[in-house]
Amino acid sequence: MASSAGTGGSSRGRSWNAAAAGAVRAVGFGAGALFTRTSTSSGDARQKGDDADTPSYANRDEILHTAEEIASVLGQDASTSNTPERAVAVVYPKTTEDVSAIARICNRRSVPMVPFGAGSSIEGNFSQPHSGICINFSNMDKILAFHPDDMDVVVQPGVNWVDLNNHIASSGLFAPMDPSPTATVGGMVSTNCSGTNAFRYGTMKDWVLNLTVVLADGTVIKTRRRPRKTSAGYNLTSLFVGAEGTLGVVTEATLKLAPIPQATSVAVVPFPTIHAAAAAATALIRSGIQLAALEIMDDRQMAILNSHGSPTVRKRHWAEQPTLFLKFSGTTESVQSDIARTSSLLHTLTTTTTTTTSDKSEPPPPFHFARTKQEEHDLWAARKEFLFTMTSLLPENHRMWSTDVAVPISRLAELITWSEEQCSSLGVFASVIGHTAALAGCVHEMMKRALDLEGTVSGEHAIGIGKKVCLVQELGEDTVEVMRRLKRAVDPKWVMNPGKVFDYR
Numbered sequence: 001m002a003s004s005a006g007t008g009g010s011s012r013g014r015s016w017n018a019a020a021a022g023a024v025r026a027v028g029f030g031a032g033a034l035f036t037r038t039s040t041s042s043g044d045a046r047q048k049g050d051d052a053d054t055p056s057y058a059n060r061d062e063i064l065h066t067a068e069e070i071a072s073v074l075g076q077d078a079s080t081s082n083t084p085e086r087a088v089a090v091v092y093p094k095t096t097e098d099v100s101a102i103a104r105i106c107n108r109r110s111v112p113m114v115p116f117g118a119g120s121s122i123e124g125n126f127s128q129p130h131s132g133i134c135i136n137f138s139n140m141d142k143i144l145a146f147h148p149d150d151m152d153v154v155v156q157p158g159v160n161w162v163d164l165n166n167h168i169a170s171s172g173l174f175a176p177m178d179p180s181p182t183a184t185v186g187g188m189v190s191t192n193c194s195g196t197n198a199f200r201y202g203t204m205k206d207w208v209l210n211l212t213v214v215l216a217d218g219t220v221i222k223t224r225r226r227p228r229k230t231s232a233g234y235n236l237t238s239l240f241v242g243a244e245g246t247l248g249v250v251t252e253a254t255l256k257l258a259p260i261p262q263a264t265s266v267a268v269v270p271f272p273t274i275h276a277a278a279a280a281a282t283a284l285i286r287s288g289i290q291l292a293a294l295e296i297m298d299d300r301q302m303a304i305l306n307s308h309g310s311p312t313v314r315k316r317h318w319a320e321q322p323t324l325f326l327k328f329s330g331t332t333e334s335v336q337s338d339i340a341r342t343s344s345l346l347h348t349l350t351t352t353t354t355t356t357t358s359d360k361s362e363p364p365p366p367f368h369f370a371r372t373k374q375e376e377h378d379l380w381a382a383r384k385e386f387l388f389t390m391t392s393l394l395p396e397n398h399r400m401w402s403t404d405v406a407v408p409i410s411r412l413a414e415l416i417t418w419s420e421e422q423c424s425s426l427g428v429f430a431s432v433i434g435h436t437a438a439l440a441g442c443v444h445e446m447m448k449r450a451l452d453l454e455g456t457v458s459g460e461h462a463i464g465i466g467k468k469v470c471l472v473q474e475l476g477e478d479t480v481e482v483m484r485r486l487k488r489a490v491d492p493k494w495v496m497n498p499g500k501v502f503d504y505r
């Protein structure tokens with residue numbers, strides 16, 4: 001299980017649709033165990049709320065008794081650990097009924113429950129600030145039904161999206177969301193994730209047909225049935241998408257599927273300034289060309305690819321300029337036509353003559369399209385691998401702080417330029433842990449700046465534990481209070497992933 005604390009890092013030197021590993025981590029697992037208790041230590045673990053702003057939770061001993069009760073109901077074994085701010089026990093349900101039993105017991109005993117998928121979320125989303133029980137979905141990883149003619153699939157929450165796509169590839173269908181390769185459907189639904197494919201395919205909310213959810217008291221509900229459209233009642237599916245496990249536990253999801261495109265291609269285009277790159281991105285979007293993905297990397301990132309990219313990435317010398325990465329998909333004819341239109345549009349926009357090819361003897365073209373499948377893979381690898389390149393560069397005693405914001409496309413260049421200036425004034429790449437407070441201030445300012453530009457404090461990583469204040473700044477107290485009332489309605493004891501999205505008060 002992954003484990004790290006998300007601190008340190010920058011907006012400069014990272015791609016604007018990328019994400020970094022790192023989140024406040026909690027528990028250790030016994031391999032193959034179906035139930036793991038994590039402490040023999042007695043004593044309280046900051047459960048019982050001692051002020052009105054905190055709900056009252058079971059203490060450590062009570063949580064241990066809860067763990068024993070769940071163990072006996074599920075017929076599993078248990079083991080222990082003793083750090084206060086993490087789960088006292090980890091449970092590994094296999095069925096919706098198991099999850100319902102766990103919820104009933106935890107709710108009765110006021111024990112916090114925190115669902116865990118793959119642990120790839122990066123805002124402390126699955127941390128356990130009030131301890132409690134971790135519900136691990138690694139044993140709920142089955143594809144329950146596949147309906148190729150209806151273009152949907154019913155899965156348990158522990159299904160990994162890469163495995164799912166490999167499994168159904170021969171049908172010509174795929175699930176298009178592409179967050180961390182390790183991510184699972186339960187976590188993807190609960191963070192309303194996206195990824196590089198979001199440009200063409202939208203975000204996770206657009207691909208969920210229905211959910212089976214276990215509420216805090218163990219009640220099992222299904223949000224809707226399987227047709228593509230319905231006007232029957234409230235849209236409860238959307239209520240649970242992006243709720244980060246604070247309203248209930250997803251135990252089944254029916255996902256829409258898309259046809260695998262017949263053809264794809266990739267292009268990279270360097271620009272003299274970030275403003276020129278952003279202007280080109282806007283022009284491309286407005287032209288109606290069906291791009292599959294559109295990513296931007298800054299000059300510093302491109303330089304890092306040259307110096308520290310993987311051997312695949314370093315096959316070419318990259319122009320060390322702000323660069324757009326474009327992906328095309330569709331039929332063979334439509335991709336060719338889109339490439340031709342893009343080429344012509346960019347030709348009129350692009351003033352740079354810096355090459356992206358390794359052959360310096362040719363006059364440098366302003367942009368470069370992949371000519372082979374291998375080249376397509378290699379070009380896109382630069383964008384896909386960047387996070388890992390950055391992680392591998394992290395000096396000892398340094399930590400990475402990865403976060404995300406989103407703004408209307410017309411404000412993108414402003415935000416990137418501002419963030420670059422802020423980070424370079426902090427000397428982010430040279431910063432050590434002692435600079436964390438300054439960096440935190442910088443990240444907070446970035447959020448504020450995104451809001452000033454009519455943006456959002458989280459484009460895809462959700463709120464978790466670290467952005468609760470920012471959520472209030474973005475939406476206002478009244479809106480957050482409506483969320484709070486919704487949570488109280490389904491989780492009056494506040495036991496579902498407490499401490500996330502907003503506070504109890």
Ligand SMILES: Cc1cc2nc3c(=O)[nH]c(=O)nc-3n(C[C@H](O)[C@H](O)[C@H](O)COP(=O)(O)OP(=O)(O)OC[C@H]3O[C@@H](n4cnc5c(N)ncnc54)[C@H](O)[C@@H]3O)c2cc1C
Pocket residue numbers: 017018019020021022114115116117118119120121122125126137157178179180181182183184185186187188189190191192193194195196244245246248249250251387460461497
């Ligand atoms: C290398 C890397 C690249 C990434 N790239 C992207 C990207 O491009 N786009 C993007 O959006 N994200 C990205 N992420 C972030 C991450 O992959 C997503 O947030 C993903 O959706 C998390 O899935 P998970 O299974 O790891 O969930 P976890 O991290 O385990 O959990 C996430 C949240 O969902 C809750 N949860 C988990 N399972 C359930 C369930 N069954 N029911 C209810 N709640 C549940 C958890 O309590 C937690 O609040 C990236 C992360 C990494 C490390």
